[in-house]
Amino acid sequence: MRIAVDAMGGDNAPTAVVEGAVLAAREYQVEVLLVGQQELIKEHLSNYNYETGKIEVIHASQVVLMDESATEAVRRKRDSSIAVAARLLKSGDADAMVSAGNTAAALATTRVILGKLKGLARPAIATVFPNAIDFTVLLDVGANAGGCGPEHLLQFAVMGAVYAMDVMGKKNPKVGLLSVGEEKSKGSAITLDAFPLLEQSSINFVGNVEGKDITNGNTDVVVCDGFVGNVILKFAEGIGEMIFDLIKEELAQSRLAKLGMFLALPALKRFKARVDYQEYGGAPLLGINGGCIIGHGKSNAYAIKNAVRVASEFVSHRVNEHIEQYLRTMREI
Amino acid sequence: MRIAVDAMGGDNAPTAVVEGAVLAAREYQVEVLLVGQQELIKEHLSNYNYETGKIEVIHASQVVLMDESATEAVRRKRDSSIAVAARLLKSGDADAMVSAGNTAAALATTRVILGKLKGLARPAIATVFPNAIDFTVLLDVGANAGGCGPEHLLQFAVMGAVYAMDVMGKKNPKVGLLSVGEEKSKGSAITLDAFPLLEQSSINFVGNVEGKDITNGNTDVVVCDGFVGNVILKFAEGIGEMIFDLIKEELAQSRLAKLGMFLALPALKRFKARVDYQEYGGAPLLGINGGCIIGHGKSNAYAIKNAVRVASEFVSHRVNEHIEQYLRTMREI
Numbered sequence: 001m002r003i004a005v006d007a008m009g010g011d012n013a014p015t016a017v018v019e020g021a022v023l024a025a026r027e028y029q030v031e032v033l034l035v036g037q038q039e040l041i042k043e044h045l046s047n048y049n050y051e052t053g054k055i056e057v058i059h060a061s062q063v064v065l066m067d068e069s070a071t072e073a074v075r076r077k078r079d080s081s082i083a084v085a086a087r088l089l090k091s092g093d094a095d096a097m098v099s100a101g102n103t104a105a106a107l108a109t110t111r112v113i114l115g116k117l118k119g120l121a122r123p124a125i126a127t128v129f130p131n132a133i134d135f136t137v138l139l140d141v142g143a144n145a146g147g148c149g150p151e152h153l154l155q156f157a158v159m160g161a162v163y164a165m166d167v168m169g170k171k172n173p174k175v176g177l178l179s180v181g182e183e184k185s186k187g188s189a190i191t192l193d194a195f196p197l198l199e200q201s202s203i204n205f206v207g208n209v210e211g212k213d214i215t216n217g218n219t220d221v222v223v224c225d226g227f228v229g230n231v232i233l234k235f236a237e238g239i240g241e242m243i244f245d246l247i248k249e250e251l252a253q254s255r256l257a258k259l260g261m262f263l264a265l266p267a268l269k270r271f272k273a274r275v276d277y278q279e280y281g282g283a284p285l286l287g288i289n290g291g292c293i294i295g296h297g298k299s300n301a302y303a304i305k306n307a308v309r310v311a312s313e314f315v316s317h318r319v320n321e322h323i324e325q326y327l328r329t330m331r332e333i
Numbered sequence: 334m335r336i337a338v339d340a341m342g343g344d345n346a347p348t349a350v351v352e353g354a355v356l357a358a359r360e361y362q363v364e365v366l367l368v369g370q371q372e373l374i375k376e377h378l379s380n381y382n383y384e385t386g387k388i389e390v391i392h393a394s395q396v397v398l399m400d401e402s403a404t405e406a407v408r409r410k411r412d413s414s415i416a417v418a419a420r421l422l423k424s425g426d427a428d429a430m431v432s433a434g435n436t437a438a439a440l441a442t443t444r445v446i447l448g449k450l451k452g453l454a455r456p457a458i459a460t461v462f463p464n465a466i467d468f469t470v471l472l473d474v475g476a477n478a479g480g481c482g483p484e485h486l487l488q489f490a491v492m493g494a495v496y497a498m499d500v501m502g503k504k505n506p507k508v509g510l511l512s513v514g515e516e517k518s519k520g521s522a523i524t525l526d527a528f529p530l531l532e533q534s535s536i537n538f539v540g541n542v543e544g545k546d547i548t549n550g551n552t553d554v555v556v557c558d559g560f561v562g563n564v565i566l567k568f569a570e571g572i573g574e575m576i577f578d579l580i581k582e583e584l585a586q587s588r589l590a591k592l593g594m595f596l597a598l599p600a601l602k603r604f605k606a607r608v609d610y611q612e613y614g615g616a617p618l619l620g621i622n623g624g625c626i627i628g629h630g631k632s633n634a635y636a637i638k639n640a641v642r643v644a645s646e647f648v649s650h651r652v653n654e655h656i657e658q659y660l661r662t663m664r665e666i
Contacts, residue, residue, distance in 0.1 A: 132575050132579065146520070180478035180564065186478065189480060215575040216571055216575065227521045231512075231543070231557075231561055231565065235544030235545065236544070236572065238546070238547060253600065254600050256597075257599060257600035260592075260593040263593025268580070268590075270583045
């Protein structure tokens with residue numbers, strides 16, 4: 001299997017991306033195509049040992065910046081590393097792609113180059129949140145930040161459920177509709193209309209869920225509007241940072257406390273590993289006609305490696321085929 | 334000053350509420366009117382010493398349950414402790430009220446009995462979130478869970494700013510509009526329309542903010558739709574519980590780690606105090622013609638005591654008068 005990796009995407013590119021690609025090539029049954037500025041990538045690659053033939057460099061002359069407008073990126077940067085990677089998928093030279101770069105640009109670029117899945121109205125960005133037991137898929141977290149209709153929420157539910165089954169190994173995943181109360185009568189105009197659509201579908205719909213259900217492990221897939229999902233995603237990052245900073249500040253005031261934390265460090269590291277985004281390897285763009293995994297902008301080599309693994313699972317478990325199948329079945333009913 | 338306290342509201346009522354009222358009566362220059370089932374309250378009160386005349390018991394024959402529908406509570410429980418407390422405000426026998434009971438019922442009941450502030454379209458529930466430096470006011474967190482229009486968001490901004498100034502002592506508080514990106518062009522249909530309204534107002538509007546800005550201390554007041562705010566509020570509670578549970582789980586696996594955490598305990602307790610809702614004493618119902626502070630359902634005595642303090646500050650700083658003034662000035666411009 002061949003995974004195209006955007007070597008220029010992310011805050012730590014290309015250093016962390018090249019290292020992550022090498023780690024992935026060593027550990028997994030994949031061939032990595034590193035896409036970006038050839039000379040630069042080769043220079044970084046020369047620091048590592050890897051099996052010949054497991055890493056290939058594909059040149060792309062342009063780079064999409066992290067804060068660049070997605071529309072501009074699509075229009076003016078046709079030879080960006082993202083665009084070149086997407087065209088490798090289109091031509092069949094790669095099976096999936098990974099980018100830790102500009103998410104909006106990746107979405108817009110892959111949408112133009114690869115198109116949408118058959119029967120799908122709108123792609124969505126899914127994110128995998130740690131919960132009290134394992135993981136919850138939350139979508140949409142930003143592909144439709146201007147808002148979505150009830151029928152889009154239904155399709156997000158389908159995509160989230162397939163992803164949870166195929167990549168996360170959940171049998172008959174429980175899908176909840178994010179709202180302000182469990183009662184059917186509670187919610188916004190959009191969730192109220194989406195509720196019966198989900199209820200009538202063949203999805204394992206558990207009804208309305210609340211913000212706390214994203215983390216308590218009761219629900220495998222939580223479906224929401226791209227505006228709400230994006231706010232939650234960024235709030236979660238912010239709250240994590242705040243907790244870390246405040247604890248550090250309080251610990252700094254006492255040597256004994258610092259010693260204590262040192263003793264507790266192995267346990268705290270295990271905790272961190274359970275909630276760390278770097279472990280579960282990125283957010284899938286669902287609904288694009290091709291597997292595309294978006295890494296966090298701050299991805300280190302380890303996170304990139306995991307994103308390559310997720311991309312390969314996305315392909316081997318045939319997520320897109322299953323989504324199209326599901327959508328077709330729903331239309332036929 | 335006289336604060337009516339709903340003795341029957343909350344998971345730990347009346348025990349924790351009565352104790353909290355006693356603590357408040359001892360510590361603050363307030364007289365507490367404990368509203369609810371007379372015999373029961375008096376029985377609990379008999380466990381404490383307090384200055385005669387600082388606590389009075391007012392009988393209310395009915396109790397609104399935590400999960401009862403707000404409409405039902407308003408219609409069928411006219412003698413509930415919430416309704417009796419609200420009527421004490423209406424008649425001038427109390428200056429403000431505190432309830433840790435059913436939030437929706439408190440909102441609906443006070444709205445019917447006390448009415449809205451002059452010039453205000455919709456009340457909002459504000460919550461005070463800990464951030465990296467001090468606190469951020471987030472509103473609406475659920476009074477308008479079905480959604481709000483741009484003009485409502487503008488009024489929420491006014492109410493939040495006045496609350497931050499009067500009760501939290503912030504000078505010229507920075508007000509942000511919760512959205513999916515800092516750029517003016519990013520957001521939902523409602524936030525896009527609200528942006529120019531906020532920009533043209535005399536509020537210290539800092540533009541769009543993201544989920545992370547609720548906790549990083551950059552913004553004093555964050556304004557959002559009641560649906561979004563409610564989801565965030567419950568997500569924050571969920572994430573706090575999850576972190577606590579996962580850390581406990583990992584610590585349980587090692588004696589050394591447990592010892593370490595014991596040594597770090599004073600620092601961790603200081604941290605907890607900074608992020609604990611019990612410290613900052615409840616969520617104000619803003620826009621109601623009367624001061625009403627809602628305590629968390631899980632409030633202990635300490636949280637109730639703090640809610641009484643916040644209620645007294647709400648009155649002494651004349652929050653409602655200032656909100657009406659602000660709204661009037663805006664209409665005149």
